Amino acid sequence: MEDANRRAVGVELNGHVWDGARWVPAPRASSAAPPHAPPAAGANLPHLQMWQRLPQSGAFANPHYGYGFTRQTSDDLQFIARFLKVMIIIWIVVHVLALVFLPLLFGGVLTAIGSLVPHAQR
Numbered sequence: 001m002e003d004a005n006r007r008a009v010g011v012e013l014n015g016h017v018w019d020g021a022r023w024v025p026a027p028r029a030s031s032a033a034p035p036h037a038p039p040a041a042g043a044n045l046p047h048l049q050m051w052q053r054l055p056q057s058g059a060f061a062n063p064h065y066g067y068g069f070t071r072q073t074s075d076d077l078q079f080i081a082r083f084l085k086v087m088i089i090i091w092i093v094v095h096v097l098a099l100v101f102l103p104l105l106f107g108g109v110l111t112a113i114g115s116l117v118p119h120a121q122r
Contacts, residue, residue: 016023069077 011018015026017026
């Protein structure tokens with residue numbers, strides 16, 4: 001299982017870049033830092049704003065999967081939805097067939113029993 005604390009090298013967060021061992025200030029195109037940039041803190045983790053999440057690396061970082069689901073969870077939920085859909089269709093078909101064939105079956109059984117019982121003499 002992949003270690004949750006590992007990050008991909010080169011991930012940027014609040015003006016810092018993960019170099020594989022620590023957060024370092026990201027190189028800027030201009031030497032003048034904007035006023036809202038955090039101070040260079042070297043190995044310190046940059047602070048997170050409330051709306052930000054830590055970057056995720058690996059196979060489960062695809063933003064296509066919403067609601068915080070991983071690819072596996074999304075695939076599992078889709079499988080469950082398809083399975084339930086198929087089970088509902090099978091349930092409907094079985095009940096329609098039972099509605100048609102059960103009266104025929106019971107009618108045939110009653111007819112067979114009636115033919116085996118000798119006619120009562122009056």
